[in-house]
Amino acid sequence: MAEIGQLAGVSQVTVSRALSSPGKVSPETLKRIEDAIARTGYVPNAVAGALASRKSNLIAALVPSVTNIVYASVLHAFSEIMWGHGYQIMLSETGLQPDREEKAIAALLSRRPDAILLTGVHHSAQARRMLLNAGIPVVEIWDMSDTPIDCCVGFSHSDAGRAAADFAVQWGYETAATITAGDDRALRRRDAFTSRFETVTRSKVQAMDFDVPATLGLGREAMAKLIELSLPPRSVVFCSSDQFAQGALVEAGVRGLTVPDDVAVIGFGDQEYAASSAPALTSVRIDRQVLGRTAAEALLTRFSEGPGAHLVKDIGFQIIRRQSA
């Protein structure tokens, strides 16, 4: 920066100003500085800037997995907006082990981000402590909480599970099964679904659980077992993700069952392909675009309005009825 100043015949500070508030330097000076920058290919050192100003323009984000489209698309919507406001994203994955979250949070906080986005609302005591200590806005997404750390944007997974059960009952399904991945939130949806469906219909809901992420292949497997265990007619299968549901659809098709007459399927997530599969998939829609955007907006208003505003927003969900149930 001092070098650029030399080339432009000004001091280092003026270069700094030209970069951060161009209105504060005279047009001619600005021009000379810009020329010098263009000639040298100088890229300012944001690390030094962050240290001096105590503002990093960095947002830390912690997601279970980037390869899960459901988390990735929320992240995408979120980062588009933050990027538009001059923020960059530092990403970290927690994977399946919850103990990784604590380490990840510490690592992220060490970069002194201006805010942090967390997936889920269950965090260790030590994690909460570090977060509070950091004194930065926090937004928890994908869930609702009675005791949010700060901002919270999501929906109630129990409500979603119950709504799916009510939907199934309403459309006349008399027995049900679930296919569920190894995910805290998926389990809560399953529990709510099962409990509601059982109390209303007085029939037992069969559970197929996996402790790994959902795939189409596992969905097929689960459906195959369910069919072999002889699923009664008017049965519905509530899946924890559209991937399982797709697999269930494929397996039913291969075995010559008609969907939804022989067996109905409800997915979760309403991913792009849900509407385009054959038969089209009935699914619980979460507007991931809105989720990401709302989280970004929550942070942005927290930045401008200070720690007073603990934004908590329920973005809800919607059951999209198509052909599979």
Added chain:
Amino acid sequence: MAEIGQLAGVSQVTVSRALSSPGKVSPETLKRIEDAIARTGYVPNAVAGALASRKSNLIAALVPSVTNIVYASVLHAFSEIMWGHGYQIMLSETGLQPDREEKAIAALLSRRPDAILLTGVHHSAQARRMLLNAGIPVVEIWDMSDTPIDCCVGFSHSDAGRAAADFAVQWGYETAATITAGDDRALRRRDAFTSRFETVTRSKVQAMDFDVPATLGLGREAMAKLIELSLPPRSVVFCSSDQFAQGALVEAGVRGLTVPDDVAVIGFGDQEYAASSAPALTSVRIDRQVLGRTAAEALLTRFSEGPGAHLVKDIGFQIIRRQSA
């Protein structure tokens, strides 16, 4: 850090040493320092550390899209390894507009990462200049280049397209069509496929192009048009991604066509569901795990061996024959 020192009865420098090279402080001192850290919940300021040491332990990564599983999974494999070696990842998306890459590179470089990962091998002159200027290891992935900036890990898309054409010819397909997304590399595969298939069979290859990312829905649409345009028997459709291919499969099924007898389909990417769909999808496999891992290893050896080693690695591809072609 000075505060921790006070609590532990040592100077700030000793705390610094305790954190970066614990072997250099006496066990008792170390213990007291660790206690103080645990008590206060102190998180070191990596920003200041990076400024002082000129080492950020940050890797910048630039991908077209995080919502595309193909890029996300490479990123995942890459970051798992880098994380294991103490590096964090700063992520940025370029999207479809190539001009965004330059801005993203500048923004990322301003954080003084220790290395940068780029998707693709075509970069603007200004981008190359900034990269060279930064003086850090660069790894370009997903493609091969005659003039890599530094390290390069990928495969030849032209070779892949040609191989698909040869495969199609070998299995007796006499006419072909392509469904292609708006992606530089996909277009190169299509061109190579078409050119090879046409010269060998002397039949014209029909192209269905989109300038947006691939979806199952668009795959159905494209296949529908292809069928309406009357695809001759013994036709094969080469898709630029498995998503298109899945859509093509669904549409063929809905229209009562038998795959591969009435129409055959070849996907690209060999995603998880390719093996589990019905019929199972024939696809060009890229080992994304290996791609990400190899890129990480290239950087790691560049770190240890210095600028001498310009690692260039072709990870190849493999056509997985299943039922659809």
Added chain:
DNA sequence: ATGAAAGCGCTAACAC
């Protein structure tokens, strides 16, 4: 094994 001093490349506060 520990400490003192210098400085990383910027921004903030204050002068002029």
Added chain:
DNA sequence: GTGTTAGCGCTTTCAT
């Protein structure tokens, strides 16, 4: 509108 000065919180080097 521009320059001077003093840090930001660490690591590095050199002393002890």
